[in-house]
Amino acid sequence: MLELAEPRLKIITAISNSEQEGAVVTLLHSQGCNIIYRALNYSILLNYLAQNEINVCVLYSLSFAELKEMNNLQHKYVNHRFIEVNEKIDHLQLINQLTALQRPSLIYRPxxxxxxxxxxxxxxxxxxxxxxxxxxxxxxxxxxxxxxxxxxxxxxxxxxxxxxxxxxxxxxxxxxxxxxxxxxxxxxxxxxxxxxxxxxxxxxxxxxxxxxxxxxxxxxxxxxxxxxxxxxxxxxxxxxxxxxxxxxxxxxxxxxxxxxxxxxxxxxxxxxxxxxxxxxxxxxxxxxxxxxxxxxxxxxxxxxxxxxxxx
Known part of the structure; x- marks a missing residue:
């Protein structure tokens, strides 16, 4: 009986520090974001992107992979959006970046x-x-x-x-x-x-x-x-x-x-x-x-x- 607008922003977390990832996930859930996958390491992230054609937003930390590897991913998958997450998370800045990517609508049509x-x-x-x-x-x-x-x-x-x-x-x-x-x-x-x-x-x-x-x-x-x-x-x-x-x-x-x-x-x-x-x-x-x-x-x-x- 409710029609929820289909989420247009699908998020993958690629954060090596579990505490940092937990803080990011909590923030994303509070904003109604759609987290579809958690990559534990670079090879798993690479395999997932290769096997799935949907457009995603990857939130990654500097310690997740070498800088050169992440740059190669960004050049290879130009339709995806990559956002770097620092150890000291700026909640407002991250939300603003996600909002610019068309965050999923939270409006219910009753x-x-x-x-x-x-x-x-x-x-x-x-x-x-x-x-x-x-x-x-x-x-x-x-x-x-x-x-x-x-x-x-x-x-x-x-x-x-x-x-x-x-x-x-x-x-x-x-x-x-x-x-x-x-x-x-x-x-x-x-x-x-x-x-x-x-x-x-x-x-x-x-x-x-x-x-x-x-x-x-x-x-x-x-x-x-x-x-x-x-x-x-x-x-x-x-x-x-x-x-x-x-x-x-x-x-x-x-x-x-x-x-x-x-x-x-x-x-x-x-x-x-x-x-x-x-x-x-x-x-x-x-x-x-x-x-x-x-x-x-x-x-x-x-x-x-x-x-x-x-x-």
Missing amino acids: KRVNNVVSVFGTPASPGISTLTNHLARLKSAKIIAATHGNIRPETVVTVDKISAHELDQKLANLGNEITIIDAGATLSLTKTLSDRRGTAHWLNLSLTCSAKIIYVTAANINGLSYLAEFINDFKNLINPPQIIYVLNQHRIDRQGQILQKKFIDLAGPVSNLLIPFERRIDSLQVGTQHGMGFWRSNTFTRQVEKIANQL
């Missing part, structure tokens, strides 16, 4: 899917998976959850547990039925754009492909602190999806009223709902006959139905 909803939450926030289960039952939807996630509460709803790298293909083959992604916990969605880890890839795809997202926070001081950090980051997103904020396990007491006011002040005019605290939720499974009467009659269900009606 394609919203109207029938996809993602449920996010604050760290240690209760109810992300529980809310996902109940919404899926109310909307007759299926759930997509990550294999790297925590243990989910049981449900009669269909749950597809897949790895982060399978999510893109899974979304590409969706039908017309509503799909809810159990996206997991996060405080920042903008940082996932350049993060190469699987968990970040999952969050990024969940955000980019969803027509709407739900963000769940716990009704306590830490939860609201996390929420404030998330909202400040969310404002930086370009063309974000519609969002619904949910305050979970809200208590009807003086402290609860104070937290409720702070929650509404943070969420602002954006759609927001309160889900009350209910001890029996943990002991009942979604969709079982024993629990159906309870789910139909209590305030928890009525609030979840309000959320479902907005999807």
Whole structure:
């Protein structure tokens, strides 16, 4: 569901000092550069260039080979670009040189899917998976959850547990039925754009492909602190999806009223709902006959139905 511009700059590292190479690789990865090969010595580099016709940029150190050998390579492979890397790496200078060579685009072209909803939450926030289960039952939807996630509460709803790298293909083959992604916990969605880890890839795809997202926070001081950090980051997103904020396990007491006011002040005019605290939720499974009467009659269900009606 995402189209990433094909990298036009392919990089080979030819640096003999492992610490120096590690520093260069870290810098390149942070800028989204495409490192395709690591040459351990001159003969290996020579063989690779001879066997591959693609245009590359070779980052080499002075100690990697004799100066005459590197000059011969540059004259032989005029379509390749060779950049010398000093022991004291000038990060800005190296980035400027790579930018002049058309660094790979980091811009994603998002394609919203109207029938996809993602449920996010604050760290240690209760109810992300529980809310996902109940919404899926109310909307007759299926759930997509990550294999790297925590243990989910049981449900009669269909749950597809897949790895982060399978999510893109899974979304590409969706039908017309509503799909809810159990996206997991996060405080920042903008940082996932350049993060190469699987968990970040999952969050990024969940955000980019969803027509709407739900963000769940716990009704306590830490939860609201996390929420404030998330909202400040969310404002930086370009063309974000519609969002619904949910305050979970809200208590009807003086402290609860104070937290409720702070929650509404943070969420602002954006759609927001309160889900009350209910001890029996943990002991009942979604969709079982024993629990159906309870789910139909209590305030928890009525609030979840309000959320479902907005999807």
